[in-house]
Amino acid sequence: MSLTLEQVKRIAHLARIEISDDEALTTQGHLNGIFQLIEQMQAVDTRGVEPMAHAQDVSQRLREDTVTEGDRRSAYQAVAPDVEAGLYLVPKVIE
Amino acid sequence: MNQWEVVIGIETHAQLATVSKIFSGASTAFGAAPNTQACAVDLALPGVLPVLNKKAVECAIRFGLAIGAEVAPKSVFARKNYFYPDLPKGYQISQMDLPVVVGGNITLQVGQGDKAYEKVVRLTRAHLEEDAGKSLHEDFQGKSGIDLNRAGTPLLEIVSEPDMRSSDEAVAYAKSLHALVQWIGICDGNMQEGSFRCDANVSVRPKGQAEFGTRREIKNLNSFRFLKEAIDFEVQWQINEIEEGRRIVQATVLFDPDTGETRMMRSKEDAHDYRYFPDPDLLPLVISSEWMARVQGELPELPGQMRERFVSELGLSAYDASALTASQEIAGFFQATVAGAGKANAKPCANWVMVDLAARLNKEGKDIADSPVSATQLAGLILRIADNTISNNIAKKVFEALWNGEGASADEVIDKQGLKQITDSGAIASLVDEVLAANPANVAEFKAGKEKAFNALVGQVMKAAKGKANPQQVNDLLKQKLAG
Amino acid sequence: MINASLKQLSQALAARQISSVELSTLFLDRIERLNPTLNAFVTVDREKSLLMARAADARIAAGTAGPLTGIPIAQKDIFCAEGWTTTCGSKMLANFVSPYDATVIHKMHAEAGLVSLGKTNMDEFAMGSSNETSFFGPVRNPWDSSRVPGGSSGGSAAAVAARLAPAATGTDTGGSIRQPAALCNLTGLKPTYGVVSRYGMIAFASSLDQAGPMAASAEDCALLLNTMVGFDERDSTSLDRPVEDYTAGLDKPLNGLRIGLPKEFFGEGCDAEVMAAVRAAIAEYEKLGATTVEVSLPNSHLSVPAYYVIAPAEASSNLSRFDGARYGYRAPDYANLEQMYEKTRAQGFGAEVKRRIMIGAYVLSHGYYDAYYLQAQRIRRLIADDFVAAFKQCDVIMGPTSPSTAFKLGEKAADPVQMYLSDIYTIAVNLAGLPGMSVPCGFVGGLPVGLQLIGNYFAEGQLLNVAHRYQQATDWHQRRAVIA
């Protein structure tokens, strides 16, 4: 299989990455090369094989319900691009 | 609307009663200054990782057991990927393929009086997930301000089957669920603060048609009134569309309480591709049978069980029984009253709690937990009515006195204020004689067949007795003397 | 002192032959002189380093020092360190001063008392095998400055190889410790997944990432690993295991050691002279008392394809948090929210990162998930199972670390697939979650060759022992690059 230019642009949008027509073309070439490599997987019969999502077979550890984190707003907002009145500012959110 | 059937399914987000967030140790307390309860994990700083809150899981187990669902021995957290400023990681940690709770059902009482009926709504699933932050749109010169205090608050998303057939049923379902999550202590139920919010999936179909119509989802309804208004509007809108030859398009809509209308937010076509996949930072959640058994043992008697017991053991009507199990507090107060007044007095106990006490509490905007009249005091009062020490009318006076702290018990009030009922028939007979002698006109009217005149005479006797004569005895004696 | 081992430095500090301030200054001066050529460090802060050195000297004076207190070290710039710029090799974080410490950073500095010499250059977000994807420019290989040092921990590798630091940390998602160690004549260890906390280590692929030491010898790695490992309640995938002293078993004889040689690692695809050096190393092991057995990893040819689905899938989601809203780069010009996201991410990420995000978004997207993501996870299971079977026949597995010696800068930069194939021998280890090492084993044309050792789960101690005994018998690891 190979990706169309349209698909490349759709993925870029899904990932919120602006892409020019030229870049999309170059990316299409690269991605199709990579997917050629990836396609090797399709020849393998994996019926009945349980997918492996984690490197070990253990279960989730749980933490007690206690408050351990205090207010560090000023430290965290010192690295923020745009803040006012303790809020992170972004372009207007339209619902 | 005759030929149309309404189909409604509801998704509810219940905020779980934890002190810290679902994946971090930041506080969940409501009302803090913006971003002061957003820690490194909630802000999704580079490198941070989630760790699951045990209490949140326990809340989910409680819920699953309370609705007779299957609590999954193994469930999985997934990432739901989309970009939004109130979603710091660019994904929400939720559950997709393997949720923690599967199935179960809730029995509702719909309507009142003769039209009341019972209905069972099946639940599809309930899963754990994190809440998003909040966008504030005012005051920032065309920008939005983001407060992430709420980000990471634990939620249980409860999904029903499309089993409801009217907005009344939808509201009854939401109310039952709302009562249940508070009953089992997993959610504070505060709808103003967003602790309990509903999304309604609404469709219509011609009566008798097997397949469902196309649904539209009304998002974020945070009051029962809005839930009803939004569904009613939406149903009418959909019917109009279809009757005018248009097709319903699957969409997400918002309800505007000011206009009472729903408006499209986005259609299925531009729906997100959420790219769900198992969260590699979180391992499978395993719930042992020992843990489940322990939670089961700690579960209180559930409202449904209690309702049935009130009907079978105490002889209450289904309607009374369901009103008295509206909350743990009401049920507790009622049961304490019955414990003091005896099962034989269960019906008057029910009336006093649901009518007189409820009205008085309502008038002062008080919660039953803060009632100035205790269940023990109320039981003492009911006992004195039962043994004819006081009449129902006098009982209201005694109740008022107890409310105002004029006595520690009904007996004390009755004693101090001399409210004991006159039951000595000699004393009552002489009062009757006096009244008959003083009111010949009424007597004549009664003898001429005017029944109303009898009531006037009863009134006169009670007035002469300062309300303390036993009304039944007064009736009986008056009848005797007038007949004589 | 520049070439001294950690043990020697530890002894010199304890004997007060040198202070930590003097030792750190020695290395800081060397960095100042040589880093402009090598570009191994992206952040150096003499004042901060000397502050730490003074604190270490105070601990030594007070008698509260640990074995490595006062020894300077280089930190890969993937670890968040409070007050230090933490870039992850990206424009996205070029100005990000971390407000918190990674667990590894806390353990090594606050607890063990090591002194940070600065942050080392790396492939952007650890995505690369040559260190050419760094926003801060390529790192040069100290053995030949026209060649790459490998990646993604290329800055750490070059820094230690050029003795700008006695040792360094690295991280390994698909070979990022082992491959640069091989290309720079270092000893590097990727521990079993879950042994070292990932908290504060900026995530590339969460289910594969693992931090480890890079140093001149196995003994140095063991000492360093002792300070890095341990259960961390902030990382759900961190394993709660008994603490081990990795230096304890270094000297165990290798008599009877069974070395597994996967036939798939000794076929085509590897440079003949590299292979000859690897075979010579294995012969040396036989002299040390080991035996060899041919084993098979029949699915190893699928590790690169499976990895290039799983790692990008996780990365596409992990990197969604870089959106310009709360920290990091934000594009200067945009008309609305959507544009802020798209321009910020288009400008803030380099080409390779964007490529992998797009691969990841694609393989998770609707309609492709099963064929790519799930299939890759199933193949991951097959690959892990191959190792389980192989370890029934042997104690350690050996083979080449990299199919070639260090390649020229720019040689593979234009062809992502060629670049990806340079990790052909290392990736399977990450997919399985096993520990792996690279050990210097010879030179081809003046360039170092690495021998890869793969152990069973939690066999870090055994791998270090196997590497240490070899280093007692050979001197490849003691050869130093001559830098102009």
Ligand SMILES: [Mg+2]
């Ligand atoms: Mg939903």
Ligand SMILES: [Zn+2]
């Ligand atoms: Zn939800």
